[in-house]
Each structure stands twice: as structure tokens, then as C-alpha cells.
Amino acid sequence: xxxxxxxxxxxxxxxxxxxxxxxxxxxxxxxxxxxxxxxxxxxxxxxxxxxxxxxxxxxxxxxxxxxxxxxxxxxxxxxxxxxxxxxxxxxxxxxxxxxxxxxxxxxxxxxxxxxxxxxxxxxxxxxxxxxxxxxxxxxxxxxxxxxxxxxxxxxxxxxxxxxxxxxxxxxxxxxx
Amino acid sequence: xxxxxxxxxxxxxxxxxxxxxxxxxxxxxxxxxxxxxxxxxxxxxxxxxxxxxxxxxxxxxxxxxxxxxxxxxxxxxxxxxxxxxxxxxxxxxxxxxxxxxxxxxxxxxxxxxxxxxxxxxxxxxxxxxxxxxxxxxxxxxxxxxxxxxxxxxxxxxxxxxxxxxxxxxxxxxxxxxxxxxxxxxxxxxxxxxxxxxxxxxxxxxxxxxxxxxxxxxxxxxxxxxxxxxxxxxxxxxxxxxxxxxxxxxxxxxxxxxxxxxxxxxxxxxxxxxxxxxxxxxxxxxxxxxxxxxxxxxxxxxxxxxxxxxxxxxxxxxxxxxxxxxxxxxxxxxxxxxxxxxxxxxxxxxxxxxxxxxxxxxxxxxxxxxxxxxxxxxxxxxxxxxxxxxxxxxxxxxxxxxxxxxxxxxxxxxxxxxxxxxxxxxxxxxxxxxxxxxxxxxxxxxxxxxxxxxxxxxxxxxxxxxxxxxxxxxxxxxxxxxxxxxxxxxxxxxxxxxxxxxxxxxxxxxxxxxxxxxxxxxxxxxxxxxxxxxxxxxxxxxxxxxxxxxxxxxxxxxxxxxxxxxxxxxxxxxxxxx
Ligand SMILES: Cc1ncc(C[n+]2csc(CCOP(=O)(O)OP(=O)(O)O)c2C)c(N)n1
Numbered sequence: 001x002x003x004x005x006x007x008x009x010x011x012x013x014x015x016x017x018x019x020x021x022x023x024x025x026x027x028x029x030x031x032x033x034x035x036x037x038x039x040x041x042x043x044x045x046x047x048x049x050x051x052x053x054x055x056x057x058x059x060x061x062x063x064x065x066x067x068x069x070x071x072x073x074x075x076x077x078x079x080x081x082x083x084x085x086x087x088x089x090x091x092x093x094x095x096x097x098x099x100x101x102x103x104x105x106x107x108x109x110x111x112x113x114x115x116x117x118x119x120x121x122x123x124x125x126x127x128x129x130x131x132x133x134x135x136x137x138x139x140x141x142x143x144x145x146x147x148x149x150x151x152x153x154x155x156x157x158x159x160x161x162x163x164x165x166x167x168x169x170x171x172x173x174x175x176x
Numbered sequence: 177x178x179x180x181x182x183x184x185x186x187x188x189x190x191x192x193x194x195x196x197x198x199x200x201x202x203x204x205x206x207x208x209x210x211x212x213x214x215x216x217x218x219x220x221x222x223x224x225x226x227x228x229x230x231x232x233x234x235x236x237x238x239x240x241x242x243x244x245x246x247x248x249x250x251x252x253x254x255x256x257x258x259x260x261x262x263x264x265x266x267x268x269x270x271x272x273x274x275x276x277x278x279x280x281x282x283x284x285x286x287x288x289x290x291x292x293x294x295x296x297x298x299x300x301x302x303x304x305x306x307x308x309x310x311x312x313x314x315x316x317x318x319x320x321x322x323x324x325x326x327x328x329x330x331x332x333x334x335x336x337x338x339x340x341x342x343x344x345x346x347x348x349x350x351x352x353x354x355x356x357x358x359x360x361x362x363x364x365x366x367x368x369x370x371x372x373x374x375x376x377x378x379x380x381x382x383x384x385x386x387x388x389x390x391x392x393x394x395x396x397x398x399x400x401x402x403x404x405x406x407x408x409x410x411x412x413x414x415x416x417x418x419x420x421x422x423x424x425x426x427x428x429x430x431x432x433x434x435x436x437x438x439x440x441x442x443x444x445x446x447x448x449x450x451x452x453x454x455x456x457x458x459x460x461x462x463x464x465x466x467x468x469x470x471x472x473x474x475x476x477x478x479x480x481x482x483x484x485x486x487x488x489x490x491x492x493x494x495x496x497x498x499x500x501x502x503x504x505x506x507x508x509x510x511x512x513x514x515x516x517x518x519x520x521x522x523x524x525x526x527x528x529x530x531x532x533x534x535x536x537x538x539x540x541x542x543x544x545x546x547x548x549x550x551x552x553x554x555x556x557x558x559x560x561x562x563x564x565x566x567x568x569x570x571x572x573x574x575x576x577x578x579x580x581x582x583x584x585x586x587x588x589x590x591x592x593x594x595x596x597x598x599x600x601x602x603x604x605x606x607x608x609x610x611x612x613x614x615x616x617x618x619x620x621x622x623x624x625x626x627x628x629x630x631x632x633x634x635x636x637x638x639x640x641x642x643x644x645x646x647x648x649x650x651x652x653x654x655x656x657x658x659x660x661x662x663x664x665x666x667x668x669x670x671x672x673x674x675x676x677x678x679x680x681x682x683x684x685x686x687x688x689x690x691x692x693x694x695x696x697x698x699x700x701x702x703x704x705x706x707x708x709x710x711x712x713x714x715x716x717x718x719x720x721x722x723x724x725x726x727x728x729x730x731x732x733x734x735x736x737x738x739x740x741x742x743x744x745x746x747x748x749x750x751x752x753x
Contacts (some may be wrong), residue, residue, distance in 0.1 A: 012374050016311060016321075023316050041206065064498040070320045070340055073374045 004033070004060040004154050006083055009048040009066050009075040010040055010045040010165045017071050021048060024065045034087075034153030041163050045073065051154045052084055074168050078158065085156035089134035090116070091141050092148035098123050104144055111137050122147065192365045197327030198227035198358040204334035204753025208367045210262050212253065212623055216599030218266025220306060223358035238623065238652050241644035243270050244489035245380040247277020248642070251286045252620025255603045256578055256628075258411075260287045267293045267706035268306030271352070272313065276610060277346045279317040280520050284432060285409060289337045290314075296356040297325040309365030310352050319347030327360035331367070339369035345496045346409060379497060381512035381520055389491045389508045390524035392465055398533045399425045400463035400488075402477075405432035405606075406470015406495060410514035411744060413437065413599045416469065416700060419522045424529040425532060426537050428456035428469050431591055434602035439575065439595040440705045445537045449477045449740045451588035454548075455540030457739070457747040460485050462536075469493045470514045473503035474607065481747035493517045497664050503526070520681040546740050547752040553593065559732035560708060562586055566593040568712055569631060569659070572719045577629040578603065580623050580656075582614030582638035587669040588737045590633045600625075612641030618656040619648055629657065629719065636662040636688050643694065649724045650698040657718050658702075660691055660728040663735070671736045702726030 025032050033051040040047040060079045067075040098104045113127035127137050217225045240246045243265045250261030271292040281288045295304040311323050312747045320340045324333045337349045384485040406414050420443045428445045437444050446453030466488040478484045489507040500509040510517050552563030580603040581587040603621050605613040618632035666684040673681050695702040705714045718725045
């Protein structure tokens with residue numbers, strides 16, 4: 001059965017690693033829904049957060065292939081309920097539309113979004129949430145003419161008290 | 177390159193010298209124990225070749241005739257010697273010509289360090305003359321690669337490259353060095369790489385898994401072991417025999433596992449796979465426990481995987497965690513180096529005998545002998561068979577030679593009938609099936625194992641893919657024995673056309689040159705044989721000949737290789753005719 005999985009991979013900071021990771025997906029005809037790369041809480045360790053929709057079997061195999069890469073420290077996969085995840089969306093609407101009535105303002109308030117910037121021409125609204133939520137707001141705002149819309153990739157943390165990697169790093173330090 | 181590596185302190189070279197990146201590269205290679213490299217010069221690697229001029233006594237450079245030849249020769253060297261093979265090429269076309277060999281080494285787990293020159297760092301990304309993004313191109317087919325743009329980074333890159341290439345599941349790595357880094361001077365010192373934080377080459381054997389596996393094996397009625405190249409790469413040949421002899425379990429081998437155990441060992445049941453032996457294929461679907469040792473369930477071994485060993489419990493001894501459950505779901509995975517895991521497993525298994533079960537294999541062997549082997553080895557028709565040529569080579573070499581093959585019918589026939597007394601004696605392109613592999617790989621094999629006889633068996637098609645390497649054999653005086661089994665066809669493709677495309681021989685007949693005359697042009701002795709009466713004498717002449725030799729044998733044009741597990745069939749549907 002296909003469902004959404006979030007793969008997190010921790011790696012050294014090395015040129016070309018992103019390429020090596022995406023090759024693993026393209027070779028197997030797996031579409032990446034979103035991908036973000038950032039520093040992790042551990043100094044010198046980078047974190048890839050990759051969202052795919054696929055079967056458990058596929059996500060297991062792909063995760064092993066990622067972990068096999070020389071510069072990857074560890075890779076994990078999670079289902080949605082094992083993690084806390086968010087995406088960030090930005091919407092640009094004409095300021096006229098905002099001024100005409102208080103409908104947009106209500107939308108912003110009720111959906112937990114906020115206004116980032118207002119210029120005479122346009123207004124930028126920001127919302128953080130699940131993809132369904134940011135998408136929902138887009139559909140509602142678009143009734144007033146959204147001129148630009150962009151959504152970030154998923155960022156996620158696990159429900160474990162600590163970064164899964166910290167434990168692992170301690171273990172390998174002990175061995176050496 | 178910010179990867180955290182741990183370096184061995186005591187091996188730091190005592191003297192620090194102010195030298196160029198090129199010289200540093202050569203000194204780094206020497207530190208890694210390299211004494212031969214296969215390569216081809218060009219603009220972007222000229223500084224290294226210039227430095228090599230002063231190091232010819234320490235590092236022998238084999239000038240190939242095409243960079244693909246350098247990669248395959250390095251592979252042959254690595255597989256015969258167990259050491260890392262090294263190839264050296266220029267940027268652009270030099271580097272792209274290596275790619276087939278690198279891909280071949282990747283899928284067959286062969287340790288290579290490939291070094292390519294690159295345009296100067298300021299020119300990167302400008303579409304400069306002979307600039308190719310070889311890092312990007314080689315990424316999917318290397319275990320690791322890196323571009324070096326500063327001379328002072330060369331030693332660490334080389335140290336890491338060798339460490340990664342040879343440890344764990346071996347593979348090819350590529351180091352791309354910009355020309356300015358080859359010229360620049362710095363204070364050289366060398367430190368071997370001992371570990372990399374993010375890289376676990378050999379997973380620790382989990383003793384609980386070993387015990388679980390042992391219980392399953394001890395309760396098995398019809399256990400069956402499959403031997404892969406992992407046994408050879410792990411140096412676990414003795415441990416394998418100890419395990420098999422203690423338990424009495426029959427074993428069969430993959431194409432790359434050939435020679436891991438002696439052909440005449442009583443528990444050696446033969447070859448697996450599409451053109452493997454009858455018993456080894458059929459019994460896969462009759463055993464109750466399958467013990468896969470350092471093999472990866474390639475589709476040429478499994479046939480239709482949905483109908484593969486479904487009745488059996490599967491134990492998988494494997495160094496690469498990504499191989500576990502990749503193709504076949506395992507009952508008990510035992511991660512680790514085969515040398516260690518096999519030794520541990522041997523401790524926990526009960527001594528046993530499975531004579532009745534072994535006899536079932538023998539029955540199959542008798543059927544196969546009658547239907548296939550007898551005709552292959554002792555044909556009654558006039559035309560020569562590939563099998564009888566191999567049989568006679570066995571007789572004349574005492575089964576001590578290294579077999580290198582190309583790809584096609586002759587490869588399968590040679591793998592089936594060549595007899596092995598020693599390990600590391602079968603060098604062939606398995607996973608990629610690269611025609612043109614044989615001749616250059618045999619050069620590397622002979623240089624990697626100079627005391628051994630190296631017989632290169634190739635087809636008339638594949639030989640012509642890298643025939644230019646006769647020039648390398650000539651110039652570097654490499655005493656390989658080349659056997660061309662000439663059927664005037666791209667035989668393996670023709671066989672498929674006969675069986676599955678109603679004999680429409682589309683673009684498979686070959687009009688060939690006079691191979692012996694070509695050999696002669698390179699001062700390589702040889703002769704052509706087309707009648708049975710001349711065969712023995714010709715093979716003897718070849719083996720007794722001191723230098724390189726080419727024997728062309730005109731064989732039956734339309735012979736087929738059987739048994740055969742046709743594509744999409746189950747291993748139990750193996751055809752004998
Ligand atoms: C580089 C490459 N191109 C094409 C093929 C497909 N192929 C596999 S076997 C074969 C025929 C080989 O013919 P030959 O070398 O004469 O050997 P034979 O099968 O007759 O023994 C071909 C074309 C291949 N394996 N490699």
C-alpha cells in the first residue's frame with residue numbers, strides 16, 4: 001500500500017552528496033514529493049528530509065541505499081504519525097483585495113496565518129502547517145486572486161526526546 | 177571534503193618534502209603499495225605523466241590502447257591479485273572512456289582507484305577544452321568519487337580512495353585532479369586512512385543471528401549453499417570448505433563465485449544461473465534451507481523471482497546491509513564479512529551428512545551429462561564444439577590456469593567446463609556483461625599474477641571490441657594465451673534469435689578479419705585450427721609458448737548453450753534442449 005513516508009538522512013557536509021541521494025530515487029522511478037537540506041542539531045552534521053509516497057518495501061530499500069553512501073552517517077524512515085512536521089507557505093495577493101473588505105483578514109486570522117508585508121501594490125501572507133492546511137488557505141485566498149504562491153519542503157522532527165543520531169554517534173565514538 | 181577521517185599516526189612519512197601535486201600523487205600511490213598502473217596520457221594529466229618519468233622504476237606504467245582497456249586491465253589485475261587496481265587517464269574523452277569499466281567494476285564489486293586529470297580549477301564550468309563533468313557522470317557507477325582542486329588535498333584524497341575501494345564491499349572510486357593542483361607545490365606527507373566516521377565497511381556479526389541460522393541448518397533435511405564472490409572477496413575459501421565439510425551441505429556457485437571452491441570437491445554441485453547446471457537450478461526449488469553466502473540473487477541466478485525458492489527458509493550471509501531482502505526475503509540475515517560469519521556459523525552447526533540429498537544432485541548431473549555435457553565435451557559431429565576446446569585446455573593446463581572470458585556463449589561454456597584448483601581463477605564480467613572485457617582484463621590478470629598461466633577465452637565478436645589491446649600485449653610483453661572461439665556469429669544473440677525470434681538472424685552474422693594475421697602484425701604468435709585432429713597439438717603449442725599466443729578455433733556456427741533458464745522462467749523450468 002502506498003502512503004507518505006519521511007526519510008531523514010544525516011550526513012557529512014560534502015559536495016555532490018545531494019546528487020548521489022537523488023540518483024537513488026530517480027534510478028528506481030521514485031518521485032520525491034519534497035526535499036530539504038539543513039544543518040542538524042549536531043555540529044558538522046547535515047540533515048536531509050525527504051518526503052515520498054510509496055510502499056513500505058520501497059522506502060525500506062531506498063533508505064538502505066542512502067545509508068550505504070560513504071558520506072551518510074545514518075538514515076531513517078518514518079510514517080506521518082511518528083514525527084512532527086510542518087511546511088511553510090507564502091501567498092502574495094493584491095493589496096486592493098485586502099482593502100476592499102475584511103474577508104481576507106478574517107481568513108488570515110482564522111487559519112493561524114499572518115501578514116508579513118504590506119505595500120501599496122501587494123500583500124504577503126505567511127502560513128505554517130500541514131500541506132493540507134496551506135493548500136486549503138491557498139484555495140480560499142485564490143478567490144481574491146493570488147499572484148504568487150510558494151510552499152517549502154517538509155521539515156520534521158521525531159517524537160523521540162533526542163535526535164536519533166546522537167545515540168548512534170555516541171556508540172561509534174565508543175568503538176573507536 | 178569535510179568528511180571526518182581517522183588517520184594512523186605512526187605511518188606518517190618521516191620526511192616532509194616540498195613537491196608538486198603530481199609527484200605527491202605518485203608518492204601517495206607508492207605509500208599504498210602500488211607498483212603498476214594502467215593508463216593513457218593527455219593534456220590534463222601531463223604533469224603526472226611527467227612526474228612518472230622519474231618514477232618508472234617504482235611504478236610500472238602499462239600503456240593501453242584505449243582507456244576502457246585501462247579500466248578492464250585494472251579490474252583483471254585486482255581480481256587476480258586481490259589488490260586495488262589503478263587506472264590513470266586524462267580529462268574529457270579519457271575519463272568518459274573509463275566509464276564502462278567503472279560501471280563493470282561497480283556491479284561486480286571490484287576495487288579500483290581511477291585517477292583522471294581535469295582542466296585547471298579556474299576553468300571548471302566554462303566548457304573548457306576537454307572539460308567533462310566526470311564527477312557527475314561517474315556518480316551512479318562509483319562507490320565514491322571526489323574532485324581535488326588543491327595540491328595539498330591530494331594525499332588525503334588518495335588515502336581515502338584506497339581505503340574506500342578495498343574495504344567492506346569493494347568497488348571503484350574516482351579521483352579527479354585539476355591540472356593546477358598537479359602543478360602546485362606543497363609540503364608533502366602521507367598518512368593512511370584508517371576509518372571514516374560515516375562509513376561502516378564491515379558490519380559486526382550478530383552472534384544471535386548466527387545461532388538462529390545454526391538452529392535452522394541443524395534442523396534442515398535438504399540444506400543447500402549458494403556461493404558468491406563474497407567468499408573470494410572475504411578470503412573465506414577455507415572457512416567455506418570447513419563449513420561445508422562439517423555439515424555435509426552441497427553447494428553451487430554463481431558465475432562470480434567460480435573457483436571459490438575446487439571443481440573436484442565432492443560437495444561442489446556446479447554452477448547456478450541461466451546457463452548453469454541442471455541440479456543446482458532445479459534443487460533450488462526443492463531444498464528446505466537455502467544458505468546464500470556472499471551472493472546477491474542476481475536475476476540471472478533467480479530466474480522468475482516470484483517462483484524462486486519459495487518453499488525454503490533463507491539464510492543470507494552478506495557484508496552489504498542493502499542486499500538483505502533486496503530481491504529475496506530472508507528468514508535470517510547474518511551481516512558481516514564472510515570470513516568471520518562463516519567461521520562463527522561453523523562453530524554452531526552440528527556435524528552432519530546429507531548423502532541422499534547430495535545423490536539427488538548427482539542424479540541430475542547424470543541426466544545433464546547424457547543430454548548436454550557428453551555432446552559438448554565429446555561431440556560426434558564433425559564441427560568443433562566450444563566445450564571440447566575447454567576440456568582440452570583443462571587437460572593441458574592441469575586446471576591451474578586463470579580463466580578470463582569475454583561475454584557470450586563462450587563465456588557460459590567456459591564457466592561451465594573450465595576446472596579450477598585454486599581460488600581467484602575466474603575473471604569475467606558478470607553483472608554488466610561487458611563485451612570487450614576479456615582481452616584487457618587478461619592483461620591485468622597476467623600482470624597481477626605473473627607466475628600463473630592466464631587463458632583468455634573470447635568470441636569473435638567481443639574480441640573485436642577491444643582488439644586494439646593486442647598492441648598493449650605486444651609493447652608490454654604480456655604472456656597471455658588468447659583463445660578465440662570463432663563461430664562467425666554474435667553467438668549468444670543468435671541463439672536467442674533462434675529460440676525466441678524464429679531464427680531471424682538480424683545483424684548477428686559476422687564477416688571476420690584474419691585474426692592470426694592481425695596477431696602477427698603485433699608480433700604475437702598464433703595459429704588457426706578447424707579440425708579436431710589439430711586441436712590437441714595446437715593447445716599444447718600455445719601452452720608451451722613462452723610469450724603471448726593467439727589460438728583461433730573455428731567452431732560449429734550454430735551451436736546453442738544449454739541448459740537454459742529462459743527469461744521469465746522459473747529455475748525449475750530449466751531446459752535441457
Ligand atoms: C558491449 C556489449 N554490447 C552488446 C552486448 C550484447 N551481447 C551479449 S552476448 C553477444 C554476442 C557475443 O558474440 P561473440 O563475442 O562472438 O561471442 P559468442 O556468443 O559467439 O561466444 C552480444 C552482442 C554485450 N553484452 N555487450
